[in-house]
Amino acid sequence: MTIPAGWQIDIGLEIHAQLNTQSKIFSGASTLFGQSPNSQACAIDLGMPGVLPSVNAEVFKKAVQFGLSIGAMINQESRFDRKNYFYPDLPKGYQITQMDHPIVLGGEITIQTSNGTEKIIRVTRAHLEEDAGKSIHDFKPGYTGIDLNRAGTPLLEIVSEPDIKNAEEAVAYAKAIHQLLTYLEVCDGNMAEGSLRFDANISVRRQDAEALGTRSEIKNLNSFRFLEQAIHFETERQISVLEAGGTLIQDTRLFDPDRHETRSMRSKETATDYRYFPEPDLLPVMLTAEFIEEIQAQLPELPGKRAQRYQTAHELSASDAALLSQDRRLGDYFDEVLTFSGNAKSAANWVRGDLLSKLNEHELGITACPISPKHLGEMIQLIDQGVISGKIAKAVFAALWSKQTESAGDYVQKNQLEQVSDASAIEPLIDALIAENPKQAADLRAGKDKLLGFFVGKVMQATKGKANPKQVNDLIRQKLSEP
Amino acid sequence: MNLNFATLADLQKALRDRDISATELTQHYLTRIEALDPALNSFISIQAEAALDAARRADECLARGDARPLTGIAIAQKDIFCLQGQRTTAGSKMLSDFIAPYTATCSEKLADAGAITLGKTNMDEFAMGSSNENSYFGAVHNPWDPQLIPGGSSGGSAAAVAAGLCAASTGTDTGGSIRQPAAMCGLTGLKPTYGRISRWGMIAFASSLDQAGPMTRTAQDAAILLEHMAGHDPRDSTSLNEPVPRFSEGLSNNIKGLRIGVCREFFTDGLDPLVESSIRQALAVYESLGATLVDVSLPHTPYSVSAYYVIAPAECSANLARFDGIRYGHRCLDPENLQDLYQRSRGEGFGEEVKKRILVGTFALSAGYFDAFYHRAQKIRRLIKEDFVKAFEHVDVIAGPTAPTPAFPLGEKAGNPVEMYLQDIFTISASLAGVPAMSIPAGLANGLPVGLQLIGNYLQEGPLLQAAHQFQQATHWHTLTPPEAL
Numbered sequence: 001m002t003i004p005a006g007w008q009i010d011i012g013l014e015i016h017a018q019l020n021t022q023s024k025i026f027s028g029a030s031t032l033f034g035q036s037p038n039s040q041a042c043a044i045d046l047g048m049p050g051v052l053p054s055v056n057a058e059v060f061k062k063a064v065q066f067g068l069s070i071g072a073m074i075n076q077e078s079r080f081d082r083k084n085y086f087y088p089d090l091p092k093g094y095q096i097t098q099m100d101h102p103i104v105l106g107g108e109i110t111i112q113t114s115n116g117t118e119k120i121i122r123v124t125r126a127h128l129e130e131d132a133g134k135s136i137h138d139f140k141p142g143y144t145g146i147d148l149n150r151a152g153t154p155l156l157e158i159v160s161e162p163d164i165k166n167a168e169e170a171v172a173y174a175k176a177i178h179q180l181l182t183y184l185e186v187c188d189g190n191m192a193e194g195s196l197r198f199d200a201n202i203s204v205r206r207q208d209a210e211a212l213g214t215r216s217e218i219k220n221l222n223s224f225r226f227l228e229q230a231i232h233f234e235t236e237r238q239i240s241v242l243e244a245g246g247t248l249i250q251d252t253r254l255f256d257p258d259r260h261e262t263r264s265m266r267s268k269e270t271a272t273d274y275r276y277f278p279e280p281d282l283l284p285v286m287l288t289a290e291f292i293e294e295i296q297a298q299l300p301e302l303p304g305k306r307a308q309r310y311q312t313a314h315e316l317s318a319s320d321a322a323l324l325s326q327d328r329r330l331g332d333y334f335d336e337v338l339t340f341s342g343n344a345k346s347a348a349n350w351v352r353g354d355l356l357s358k359l360n361e362h363e364l365g366i367t368a369c370p371i372s373p374k375h376l377g378e379m380i381q382l383i384d385q386g387v388i389s390g391k392i393a394k395a396v397f398a399a400l401w402s403k404q405t406e407s408a409g410d411y412v413q414k415n416q417l418e419q420v421s422d423a424s425a426i427e428p429l430i431d432a433l434i435a436e437n438p439k440q441a442a443d444l445r446a447g448k449d450k451l452l453g454f455f456v457g458k459v460m461q462a463t464k465g466k467a468n469p470k471q472v473n474d475l476i477r478q479k480l481s482e483p
Numbered sequence: 484m485n486l487n488f489a490t491l492a493d494l495q496k497a498l499r500d501r502d503i504s505a506t507e508l509t510q511h512y513l514t515r516i517e518a519l520d521p522a523l524n525s526f527i528s529i530q531a532e533a534a535l536d537a538a539r540r541a542d543e544c545l546a547r548g549d550a551r552p553l554t555g556i557a558i559a560q561k562d563i564f565c566l567q568g569q570r571t572t573a574g575s576k577m578l579s580d581f582i583a584p585y586t587a588t589c590s591e592k593l594a595d596a597g598a599i600t601l602g603k604t605n606m607d608e609f610a611m612g613s614s615n616e617n618s619y620f621g622a623v624h625n626p627w628d629p630q631l632i633p634g635g636s637s638g639g640s641a642a643a644v645a646a647g648l649c650a651a652s653t654g655t656d657t658g659g660s661i662r663q664p665a666a667m668c669g670l671t672g673l674k675p676t677y678g679r680i681s682r683w684g685m686i687a688f689a690s691s692l693d694q695a696g697p698m699t700r701t702a703q704d705a706a707i708l709l710e711h712m713a714g715h716d717p718r719d720s721t722s723l724n725e726p727v728p729r730f731s732e733g734l735s736n737n738i739k740g741l742r743i744g745v746c747r748e749f750f751t752d753g754l755d756p757l758v759e760s761s762i763r764q765a766l767a768v769y770e771s772l773g774a775t776l777v778d779v780s781l782p783h784t785p786y787s788v789s790a791y792y793v794i795a796p797a798e799c800s801a802n803l804a805r806f807d808g809i810r811y812g813h814r815c816l817d818p819e820n821l822q823d824l825y826q827r828s829r830g831e832g833f834g835e836e837v838k839k840r841i842l843v844g845t846f847a848l849s850a851g852y853f854d855a856f857y858h859r860a861q862k863i864r865r866l867i868k869e870d871f872v873k874a875f876e877h878v879d880v881i882a883g884p885t886a887p888t889p890a891f892p893l894g895e896k897a898g899n900p901v902e903m904y905l906q907d908i909f910t911i912s913a914s915l916a917g918v919p920a921m922s923i924p925a926g927l928a929n930g931l932p933v934g935l936q937l938i939g940n941y942l943q944e945g946p947l948l949q950a951a952h953q954f955q956q957a958t959h960w961h962t963l964t965p966p967e968a969l
Binding site: 051 | 563564565571573578581583584585587682683684685686687689690691717718719720721797798800801803804805806807809810811821825845848849850853857
């Protein structure tokens, strides 16, 4: 969609990311997804009388990792507040969140815009809170079921400034956050399971207007596509209201992907008063400078830096560098292959080519890869040293993949796959071929270069692929140019 | 020995010496409860069978000689402490059939020390009240005179001990709910330092103020019980990670040189002259024991009731939001929709006082009013804490009346919330500050018990109990029992 002439759009995103802790933020219950309803909820998650929350310290670590990765300030004094509202899937009648003392303040995310330039989106804050349960409306006619398995799952709510100017930027920003969270391994990033959900604050204004327009908040968008569509529909709606001379009211809206529209849930006038106040059941948590420094020291090389290193230090193409640095474990794997092979270009080709297609074919992640990076690296080294040809390497790779061998070197030796580079062994073969195929030899001599492949193929066939193809090439040309 | 009003310390000895068995003691109390409690209504539920089972096991332990400190001691617990598999109501229709699936930490600790629970005592609904008239299970009557209130909110716990229906009981104190009923029933009641006893499993009224404590006949008994209730609990983030001293040791050390602060602000116009005279006499007893009286001021005391009635309702408005008729507790019949379910379940499940406080708290936290009420109340709370910190630079203990009047007739103040709230005027400031405080019997006014309040510095329950014990060594007020057939 192109933005109608004369208008500009301002978007701020609130991203709710589930932190991938084993247990919940305020209880010891498991966070496992997809279990039978209410089987992962303990007395604390159920909001029983007399129970009390206690904070899972893991959430601070994960939130601080994220904060440091976006260059944010970390609030050393972490406090919690109660946000009060009634809803059946909110067991206590309040959500424990951080209102006045968010753990992460500021920071920024760099996105690539459609015209290829980079743009910075400022992050306002990120705070810790607990997820609610789920209402299941199709449970039984006339009834709503309540599943509290999700209740108490730790969330990091990441709030951006209204720096986003169109749907494409919003998606790029959301994807960048998704990538960073999964890269840091603080969130599993599983959109289908609701691990990442978006609220979009959208307003439009005339191109020359200085102040932001009246905004609407579109709640609970659970895919990048819905985020994009919701922004399109909402901006169209707002612009058409204003162009028709109408006025907008600040409201909270729901996106209906089937009917291609957003619907108002409540206006500012009827908005819930959440009556925030400090959570008296939890004392403020003081994060020490050492705690934060330790996390800083253990922070992995981030995707942007990594891609830059691949391009500058290893001369990889921008697309190779981006692909190999998007996933932290893939990047780690590649770095190791690089160490053992000493050949970045070749390592990149093997990893993004044969290896990734095999992994995809078997639906395996890089961490489940049957070939260790060391062994792949050694194999690449054998190619570079001329011990095996690229063609033989494919067979060696297959043997490594199927675990027939652990070491490329052993396998090559055992199966006598070393490249034959001894001219005296190949020359007689070429002589015999020229004698057997005089017409083809004459045509090639006359300049029908395509026939070179015919002869090379025959030699490779006779040597079971072990001849060095380049050497064979040279020898054939040499033979045919002989008087 | 006369078991009716025997102290916990005496019972410990009698059980160890096998002068009585745990079964005899438990049966004795159960018989008395059956005979006397219909007139007092101090229990909401009685666990006779479970108590007798526990007593048999206690007797086995005693016979084997591996008794724990409280083995065989039969107590009552305020019905605000969850006991696994037993009904826990908090005095409310909302929870009138709630069976707790877990046990409160302090109840568990008492059971681990060998204590037997006879039953759960009546209380003001969700601990909101100063007269025990706000219970869904009916008002509790004062054993000293059944026409009078026993104080609240731990009124059932106080009445049960005062009537000799159990050796001791547990209570909770948010603004005076242990101390004021202890004063009105002639008992020793201790509210420890906030965080001293875990709040896990104790149904919350106002989280930043709620604190459990013992209700006993003597300071020595309070010390013994406190030792087995206190201690850090990882399940309660606000519980203090501090060692628990052996409070019952060192009680007999004399208190020569103890500096007792007499707080000016506790002797105000609303103070009953008979109560005042008892308190003045009690202070003279302390002087005779070698203590020094020091005039102190807690200048922000006059604001404590106002601050309390913002903070406590604010917290309770959130704490009681979980009672929504969805997962447990009272649910209205045939709700038409979600709104109807909420409105009628809560409307029917909560009593008037609870509703009033939820409304006040909701209002105090609303946008536009938060700063004027909640925020300002928190400022006063900080100032009150500072008052105590300053005062304790000069004194070891602060003394004064626990309540402005002795027990008053049932129904007398029911229609006047402000007068009712002023019952807590002397107890609230220690709650807001989080310092330990206790009430001990210090005289009679028109034949009714008067409570002397002693307030200590943070974590200084030891000196507080020592001061109380020494007073009880020199006086007989704590040995008085209700007149007539009881």
